[in-house]
Amino acid sequence: EVQLVESGGGLVQPGGSLRLSCAASGLTFSFHWMHWVRQVPGKGLVWVSRINGDGGSTNYADSVKGRFTISRDNAKNTLYLQMNSLRAEDTAVYYCAKAIVRNDMDVWGQGTTVTVSS
């Protein structure tokens, strides 16, 4: 069974940094595009970033471009999201998701909560 487990969320002050991790199991991790999606509780889903199988291709939402960096370690079956210069509006639950091909996210983690507040 494919499983994704996020970690690394927490409380951070505005301007601070945080690194999220997503540990994958039950799949050939390097074969799959991976995504980060966030959701403010009670609000809708917002796409954040994606990365291809070998890590050579990445894309970002305009709202995080230049502040967030997506990466992966295929030897450790782990996806990362380095978040710098955090703002209050980055407060959300962050989900990692695996794609079937590229943008079709068929397996999601349980989410990790990031709170940006002083």
Place this chain on the structure above:
Amino acid sequence: QSVLTQPPSASGTPGQRVTISCSGSSSNIGSNNVYWYQQLPGTAPKLLIYKNDQRPSGVPDRFSGSKSGTSASLAISGLRSEDEADYYCAAWDDSLSGVFGGGTKLTVL
């Protein structure tokens, strides 16, 4: 404000057929595949439809998707109480970003 437009709410009675619309533009729905996700309260989203009208294994055939031009629809037939959830459409945009609809809260009366 979301790039893709969905009605904020929809409702139906058990056994009924309901449809949820999703409107976009030529740079997203008009030129890329549409996906639909179901999110039950307190849980992570679940892929319902991919490539406009394809169902992953395990998704009942009561759920169907369609796309025409810059719009897409999700239809749920034989509505059941367990279908009460939030539904989101999504697509890739040619600006190299993913886009979601604002979500539709489905109530089973």
